[in-house]
Amino acid sequence: MYRKEWFVFDGDRPLRAVIRNYSIADYEGLLRIQQESFPPPYPQELLWSREQITSQVEHFADGALCVEIEGELAGSVTSLLMHYDPEHPQHTWEEVADDGYIRTHREDGNALYVIDLAVRPAYRRLGLGKWLIFSLYHLVIELKLDRLLGAGRMPGYQHHADQLSAEAYVDAVVSGELKDPVLTFLLRCGRVPVCTMPDYLDDEQSRNYAALMEWRNPFHTDH
Structure with missing residues (x-):
């Protein structure tokens, strides 16, 4: 415990x-x-x-x-x-x-x-x-x-979905061009994007997308 x-x-x-x-x-x-x-x-x-x-x-x-x-x-x-x-x-x-x-x-x-x-x-x-x-x-x-995993909502994507694919949106958040309330928080926690996932959750703001993000165990060397 x-x-x-x-x-x-x-x-x-x-x-x-x-x-x-x-x-x-x-x-x-x-x-x-x-x-x-x-x-x-x-x-x-x-x-x-x-x-x-x-x-x-x-x-x-x-x-x-x-x-x-x-x-x-x-x-x-x-x-x-x-x-x-x-x-x-x-x-x-x-x-x-x-x-x-x-x-x-x-x-x-x-x-x-x-x-x-x-x-x-x-x-x-x-x-x-x-x-x-x-x-x-x-x-x-x-x-x-091996790692911690979790899918982050992308609530800011609602403002960019007509111009950017989900993958391009995540890339823009990672590069600092855009800020997302959830994804930016997870980046600050040390998480790294793995991929985007369509239809992850019924979530209009994220257009039902989520970004799978991981933190790898630094004591495991066989990544």
């Missing part, structure tokens, strides 16, 4: 922070994270249910993390282990995530896959999303996995 205690700073004010594994006892706090991170018009029936949280913890508690600030739940991340073949990277969120129940988790998987990351808006200035991702990097190293 994972537990990290340190300080984050709100301006010059240090705040006690803890990243730990979440459990079903955290459900009300986890639901609040989801509600504030994905407000309407996002369909509220798609927020994590108690049954989904229970299944996530039962199948892979090590990959279910939350962050507390001064004892208040502020963010969470959910992941699973999968068998990843770099020669066949295409997939959808549903295929990997099992609608959030993660019954697709494989104990002998070679990659850690992020299916959800959420931070309450009032806490986003503290960099908690990056800290949660870094904690998953720790897990990749601890489990001796």
